[in-house]
Amino acid sequence: MYRDRVRLPSLLGKVMNAADAAALIEDGMTVGMSGFTRAGEAKAVPHALAERAKAHPLQISLMTGASLGNDLDKQLTEAGVLARRMPFQVDSTLRKAINAGEVMFIDQHLSETVELLRNHQLKLPDIAVIEAVAITEQGHIVPTTSVGNSASFAIFAKRVIVEINLAHKPNLEGLHDIYIPTYRPTRTPIPLVKVDDRIGNTAIPIDPAKIVGIVITNQPDSLSTVLPPDDETQAIADHLIDFFKCEVAAGRMSNNLAPLQAGIGSIANAVMCGLIDSPFEDLTMYSEVLQDSTFDLIDAGKLRFASGSSITLSSRRNADVFDNLERYKDKLVLRPQEISNHPEVVRRLGIIGINTALEFDLYGNVNSTHVGGTKMMNGIGGSGDFARNAHLAIFVTKSVAKGGAISSVVPMVSHVDHTEHDVDILVTEQGLADLRGLAPRERARVIIDNCVHPDYRQPLQNYFSAACAKGGHTPHLLREALTWHINLEETGQMLAN
Amino acid sequence: MYRDRVRLPSLLGKVMNAADAAALIEDGMTVGMSGFTRAGEAKAVPHALAERAKAHPLQISLMTGASLGNDLDKQLTEAGVLARRMPFQVDSTLRKAINAGEVMFIDQHLSETVELLRNHQLKLPDIAVIEAVAITEQGHIVPTTSVGNSASFAIFAKRVIVEINLAHKPNLEGLHDIYIPTYRPTRTPIPLVKVDDRIGNTAIPIDPAKIVGIVITNQPDSLSTVLPPDDETQAIADHLIDFFKCEVAAGRMSNNLAPLQAGIGSIANAVMCGLIDSPFEDLTMYSEVLQDSTFDLIDAGKLRFASGSSITLSSRRNADVFDNLERYKDKLVLRPQEISNHPEVVRRLGIIGINTALEFDLYGNVNSTHVGGTKMMNGIGGSGDFARNAHLAIFVTKSVAKGGAISSVVPMVSHVDHTEHDVDILVTEQGLADLRGLAPRERARVIIDNCVHPDYRQPLQNYFSAACAKGGHTPHLLREALTWHINLEETGQMLAN
Numbered sequence: 001m002y003r004d005r006v007r008l009p010s011l012l013g014k015v016m017n018a019a020d021a022a023a024l025i026e027d028g029m030t031v032g033m034s035g036f037t038r039a040g041e042a043k044a045v046p047h048a049l050a051e052r053a054k055a056h057p058l059q060i061s062l063m064t065g066a067s068l069g070n071d072l073d074k075q076l077t078e079a080g081v082l083a084r085r086m087p088f089q090v091d092s093t094l095r096k097a098i099n100a101g102e103v104m105f106i107d108q109h110l111s112e113t114v115e116l117l118r119n120h121q122l123k124l125p126d127i128a129v130i131e132a133v134a135i136t137e138q139g140h141i142v143p144t145t146s147v148g149n150s151a152s153f154a155i156f157a158k159r160v161i162v163e164i165n166l167a168h169k170p171n172l173e174g175l176h177d178i179y180i181p182t183y184r185p186t187r188t189p190i191p192l193v194k195v196d197d198r199i200g201n202t203a204i205p206i207d208p209a210k211i212v213g214i215v216i217t218n219q220p221d222s223l224s225t226v227l228p229p230d231d232e233t234q235a236i237a238d239h240l241i242d243f244f245k246c247e248v249a250a251g252r253m254s255n256n257l258a259p260l261q262a263g264i265g266s267i268a269n270a271v272m273c274g275l276i277d278s279p280f281e282d283l284t285m286y287s288e289v290l291q292d293s294t295f296d297l298i299d300a301g302k303l304r305f306a307s308g309s310s311i312t313l314s315s316r317r318n319a320d321v322f323d324n325l326e327r328y329k330d331k332l333v334l335r336p337q338e339i340s341n342h343p344e345v346v347r348r349l350g351i352i353g354i355n356t357a358l359e360f361d362l363y364g365n366v367n368s369t370h371v372g373g374t375k376m377m378n379g380i381g382g383s384g385d386f387a388r389n390a391h392l393a394i395f396v397t398k399s400v401a402k403g404g405a406i407s408s409v410v411p412m413v414s415h416v417d418h419t420e421h422d423v424d425i426l427v428t429e430q431g432l433a434d435l436r437g438l439a440p441r442e443r444a445r446v447i448i449d450n451c452v453h454p455d456y457r458q459p460l461q462n463y464f465s466a467a468c469a470k471g472g473h474t475p476h477l478l479r480e481a482l483t484w485h486i487n488l489e490e491t492g493q494m495l496a497n
Numbered sequence: 498m499y500r501d502r503v504r505l506p507s508l509l510g511k512v513m514n515a516a517d518a519a520a521l522i523e524d525g526m527t528v529g530m531s532g533f534t535r536a537g538e539a540k541a542v543p544h545a546l547a548e549r550a551k552a553h554p555l556q557i558s559l560m561t562g563a564s565l566g567n568d569l570d571k572q573l574t575e576a577g578v579l580a581r582r583m584p585f586q587v588d589s590t591l592r593k594a595i596n597a598g599e600v601m602f603i604d605q606h607l608s609e610t611v612e613l614l615r616n617h618q619l620k621l622p623d624i625a626v627i628e629a630v631a632i633t634e635q636g637h638i639v640p641t642t643s644v645g646n647s648a649s650f651a652i653f654a655k656r657v658i659v660e661i662n663l664a665h666k667p668n669l670e671g672l673h674d675i676y677i678p679t680y681r682p683t684r685t686p687i688p689l690v691k692v693d694d695r696i697g698n699t700a701i702p703i704d705p706a707k708i709v710g711i712v713i714t715n716q717p718d719s720l721s722t723v724l725p726p727d728d729e730t731q732a733i734a735d736h737l738i739d740f741f742k743c744e745v746a747a748g749r750m751s752n753n754l755a756p757l758q759a760g761i762g763s764i765a766n767a768v769m770c771g772l773i774d775s776p777f778e779d780l781t782m783y784s785e786v787l788q789d790s791t792f793d794l795i796d797a798g799k800l801r802f803a804s805g806s807s808i809t810l811s812s813r814r815n816a817d818v819f820d821n822l823e824r825y826k827d828k829l830v831l832r833p834q835e836i837s838n839h840p841e842v843v844r845r846l847g848i849i850g851i852n853t854a855l856e857f858d859l860y861g862n863v864n865s866t867h868v869g870g871t872k873m874m875n876g877i878g879g880s881g882d883f884a885r886n887a888h889l890a891i892f893v894t895k896s897v898a899k900g901g902a903i904s905s906v907v908p909m910v911s912h913v914d915h916t917e918h919d920v921d922i923l924v925t926e927q928g929l930a931d932l933r934g935l936a937p938r939e940r941a942r943v944i945i946d947n948c949v950h951p952d953y954r955q956p957l958q959n960y961f962s963a964a965c966a967k968g969g970h971t972p973h974l975l976r977e978a979l980t981w982h983i984n985l986e987e988t989g990q991m992l993a994n
Contacts, residue, residue: 084936098970104936105970109918119847119888120749121921122934184755184847184888189686252617258681343886344841350616350681365913373909373978374969380918388885389840391616391681412870415971416862416913421606421877424618437619439581439601472871473595473602474912478983481870486975 002216005132005164008139014214018044021161021213025049025127027058032125032153035072036065036337037264037289038090038224039310040146042129042163044217046072050079059083063125065148065309065337066110066288066381067091069222077103087113088379099375107369110288110382111341114152118183128157130204131165131217133172139208140201143176144168145221146310147334151178151204160206161213167220171325176202176334192345195259195284196305198333224314226292229270232398235429236267237274240354240394243425243432244280255279256304259286261346261386262293263355264312267396269293271354276300286349288340288382290332292317298331307333309340341385353386357395359408360426360451362444362464363474364435366395366418372485373414380417387422399428399453405493407456409447411463412481420474426451440474459495499713502629502661505636511711515541518658518710522546522624524555529622529650532569533562533834534761534786535587535721536807537643539626539660541714543569547576556580560622562645562806562834563607563785563878564588566719574600584610585876596872604866607785607879608838611649615680625654627701628662628714630669636705637698640673641665642718643807644831648675648701657703658710664717668822671699673831689842692756692781693802695830721811723789726767729895732926733764734771737851737891740922740929741777752776753801756783758843758883759790760852761809764893766790768851773797783846785837785879787829789814795828804830806837838882850883854892856905857923857948859941859961860971861932863892863915869982870911877914884919896925896950902990904953906944908960909978917971923948937971956992 006012022045025031035041041064050072052058061084062076073091076082085094087108098105108116116122130150134142143150144165154160179200182188191199229237247253257280262268272293275283285294285306292314297303311334313321321328339345346353357366358377368383369376387393395418397408408428420440426433431450435443444464452460467475484494503509519542522528532538538561547569549555558581559573570588573579582591584605595602605613613619627647631639640647641662651657676697679685688696726734744750754777759765769790772780782791782803789811794800808831810818818825836842843850855874857863865880866873884890892915894905905925917937923930928947932940941961949957964972981991 099968101938101965101968101970101972104939106934106936107918107970112918115844116933120747184845186690187845187847188690189688189841189845191686193683193685250617343844344686347612347840348681348684348686350684370969370971372969373975374964374967374971374973376970384916384918414973414975416916417918419881419913419916421604421609421881421914436613437603439603441598442601467871468598470871471596471598472867472869473598473604473873474867474871475598476871476911478870478911478979478986482975482978489975 002164002166005134005170006214007137008135008208011135011139011208011211011214014211015216016213018048018215019052021045021215022048022052024159024161024212025060029126030061030123032128032149032157033062033064034130034143034146034148034150035068036146036148036310037312038067038069038222039312040131040144040148040221041068041070041072042131043070043165043219044163044215045129045161046076050075050081053079053081063087063113065146065150088381090378095376105376107376107379109380109384110337111343111385114149114338117152117156125153125157127159127161128153129161129163130154131163133168133170135162136203139211140203140205142173142203144172147176147178147336148309149337151180151336154204154206155180158210159212160210161215162211163215163217166216166218169322169325174202175329175332178204178336179339190339190342190344192339193348195286195307195349196333223318224291224312226269226314227266229273232429233267233270236396236427237271239427239432240271241274241278256282258350258352258391259284261287261351261353263383264289265356267356268354271396272297276302286351288337295321295328298328305331307335307340309335309337341382343385343389346386347389350391351386352392352394353390354394354396355383355387357397357408359410359413360395361410361413362447362460363440364420364423364426364443365413365416366423367413367415368417370415372489384418387418392424393422394425394427395423396427399430399451404455406488407453407484407494409452409456409460410484411460412476414482414485441468499661499663502631502667503711504634505632505705508632508636508705508708508711511708512713513710515545515712516549518542518712519545519549521656521658521710522557526623527558527620529625529646529654530559530561531627531640531643531645531647532565533643533645533807534809535564535566535719536809537628537641537718538565538567538569539628540567540662540716541660541712542626542658543573547572547578550576550578560584560610562643562647585878587875592873602873604873604876606877606881607834608840608882611646611835614649614653622650622654624656624658625650626658626660627651628660630665630667632659633700636708637700637702639670639700641669644673644675644833645806646834648677648833651701651703652677655707656709657707658712659708660712660714663713663715666819666822672826672829673699675701675833676836687836687839687841689836690845692783692804692846693830720815721788721809723766723811724763726770729926730764730767733893733924734768736924736929737768738771738775753779755847755849755888756781758784758848758850760880761786762853764853765851769794773799783848785834792818792825795825802828804832804837806832806834838879840882840886843883844886847888848883849889849891850887851891851893852880852884854894854905856907856910857892858907858910859944859957860937861917861920861923861940862910862913863920864910864912865914867912869986881915884915889921890919891922891924892920893924896927896948901952903985904950904981904991906949906953906957907981908957909973911979911982938965
């Protein structure tokens with residue numbers, strides 16, 4: 001059943017059940033697991049670890065690529081396994097524990113975790129748990145639906161557990177391109193100059209002697225839930241596509257735009273779907289996660305090639321894509337997240353980066369992570385990797401939330417993830433603000449005029465006018481700057497009725 | 498007198514006086530001028546332009562490399578010439594005009610200005626004014642003590658004015674390495690893999706037909722004023738050097754450390770001077786500005802090679818270095834600021850970036866620019882270019898200012914230039930906080946224990962404890978978060994006596 005998946009015969013003796021594999025993980029260890037945007041995570045071993053911890057408590061530091069599916073972060077949190085967690089998560093149970101100060105969460109740029117490991121600035125994983133479709137004749141690991149940080153975790157860890165997941169078809173092999181930057185001080189340029197360049201191997205090269213356990217599983221990835229476009233997300237998409245048309249007309253981009261990156265979520269999905277009926281042709285993606293819209297664009301003949309670090313699909317597209325992978329295989333590559341998000345490559349290729357903001361302020365500072373300045377939502381993810389070096393750093397959000405109780409445009413953001421220096425374009429359903437080459441006072445006028453919901457436009461204008469009267473390059477009234485957030489915390493809405 | 502400096506004979510007819518050259522600049526134009534950290538700025542033409550504007554008002558958008566010397570920003574501001582100014586400045590008169598909203602100041606990462614120009618996201622300069630030591634036989638421009646953005650300004654501008662400054666010795670020729678990234682979508686890696694690699698030309702290659710005026714000047718750069726180390730800056734240097742020793746002992750760096758970048762100012766100078774008596778050998782710099790300490794380190798046999806974008810010296814070192822340039826010439830290179838600060842190169846080389854903070858907060862967010870959240874000091878400069886991609890992103894500041902009325906460590910910074918994601922190490926004279934791999938609550942404890950002045954330690958601990966009791970990944974009390982800044986604004990001190 002799995003003998004064709006473990007192609008180095010000497011490793012067949014390492015096959016064991018999940019509980020025995022989980023027993024190799026000891027209290028206090030640092031563990032690196034596969035998994036990125038709920039795709040390709042190790043499934044059986046973390047579940048068995050959570051089960052074991054119920055009877056025999058233990059705590060670990062867990063690092064992954066990004067978010068895990070199959071409620072694993074929930075199970076591990078409830079079992080008290082997580083002392084530390086990095087670099088990203090999306091689980092509501094874990095989120096509560098993080099915000100209660102029970103789990104130490106290190107929120108990192110997704111490109112940076114393995115660079116910190118490589119330089120021994122983070123503790124190396126004692127053990128790595130990596131989901132695979134196969135182990136090659138050389139004992140190398142073929143990842144499944146994500147690469148994430150799996151390659152470096154497996155390379156850095158002293159011991160490696162492999163989960164061979166029979167639910168993934170073997171023809172995923174060949175999709176991956178594993179390139180690891182060389183060591184300093186003799187590090188050389190990353191030789192990637194086009195989105196479809198292949199610069200590495202199709203499997204993770206490790207010494208097979210490090211493989212201490214192989215667990216056979218048969219459990220699919222979690223499906224994503226992408227909301228279809230609504231009136232507001234459609235309006236955001238329309239504004240952005242109109243803007244792209246203007247950029248092309250002005251000669252600043254060609255009709256195939258520039259390599260596209262889109263964050264996860266319904267707004268980014270609406271924007272990508274909007275490209276199907278656009279005049280743009282021969283598009284490419286250089287992104288983190290390939291979602292439904294990636295394959296819709298390929299099917300529509302609009303998208304020529306997509307580079308990512310994972311594939312995460314909804315029920316609408318999942319079976320169709322993976323059952324017909326050969327149709328897509330020459331148009332796709334999955335890379336380590338260090339490479340999909342690498343500042344060197346992002347700047348070289350000139351990405352259009354589209355990411356979601358929680359809120360932004362008058363001057364273009366963006367909060368991607370913290371509700372009310374204190375409570376972690378998910379994490380910065382790759383948004384900073386892309387925004388800082390993108391050709392166009394675009395942030396999108398609906399102008400209001402909670403039925404209008406919250407304005408997404410505020411006098412001063414309660415937490416900054418992306419500074420005014422890194423934000424080019426802001427879009428809400430109200431319109432688009434082009435901040436390029438503008439000073440702070442000019443940015444404020446463009447944002448008020450274009451992005452703010454009508455209910456909040458006059459209050460924000462009043463704040464800005466009063467702040468300008470007081471002076472400063474970036475005018476603020478410190479006594480009022482966070483009042484909207486304080487009101488929200490105390491009354492449930494940013495402004496009194 | 499200047500014929501050996503203008504080596505393409507057909508250009509000799511373009512020599513004119515400064516007033517005539519300045520007359521080529523028209524109202525409403527965008528002008529790109531040389532000048533970086535008060536080195537190598539065009540001198541006579543902007544002065545003549547300011548003089549002309551007193552009688553015949555005009556306004557321009559002025560972009561430079563960074564700050565100008567010889568009071569030129571002051572003169573241009575007083576004459577009302579500056580409608581817009583980017584990407585950096587240090588002049589007190591201009592600063593007042595920026596903070597009054599009279600000059601629109603666009604505060605940019607220093608690596609990004611010419612990238613924005615290249616992509617037509619900023620208006621290209623109508624005219625460039627570049628200081629040179631010579632024009633070559635090919636009509637190419639040999640810069641003086643800075644490269645800054647001069648190369649791209651000259652390449653992008655339709656017309657170029659060259660100031661040949663006889664006060665600079667001709668043997669500056671050969672010091673520069675002019676490399677310009679290729680255009681997308683076929684951009685290739687920047688082929689720089691060692692600090693001493695030369696990858697370009699020694700002069701700025703332009704079509705000499707674009708040179709519309711040559712002005713002969715004889716005026717030195719402004720001298721820098723570096724304060725000698727005092728007890729506090731010496732303590733900061735000592736903490737940092739002890740930290741480096743620990744990093745070497747732990748095997749995370751070799752005894753030649755990593756290429757060093759140091760911002761301008763007395764603290765960075767003290768740190769660099771501290772390396773003279775350190776055990777580290779065979780050091781290198783990959784920085785923006787080469788200051789007195791660079792040459793002190795070379796003379797001490799400690800520094801093997803220094804790459805920068807300018808040389809700015811005090812009266813103590815200026816004459817000695819430039820009179821004996823041959824002694825240093827094989828140990829120096831000056832590059833365009835796009836390359837000295839390029840994220841691709843900074844990440845590849847693994848820089849140690851040392852920059853000055855105005856203030857930082859409990860969680861490691863750094864404000865480099867805005868006093869009280871509103872008033873611009875100088876600009877972000879290159880600090881973000883280095884901090885984001887550095888091997889070690891270090892920020893230094895004295896723990897208190899204004900005789901203790903201001904704490905440099907605050908509950909929440911009033912403006913964010915560098916987010917918690919980008920800051921590794923914070924140092925004050927009190928001690929050093931190593932934030933690597935820590936969650937926000939852990940960072941707060943390390944910062945309170947190590948960096949805060951004793952007068953502010955208990956108040957900051959009280960804030961943190963109360964905020965933790967309220968909860969959140971990054972605990973804050975929104976009603977109190979900016980109180981220290983409000984107190985300062987209203988009473989002149991952050992805390993009541």
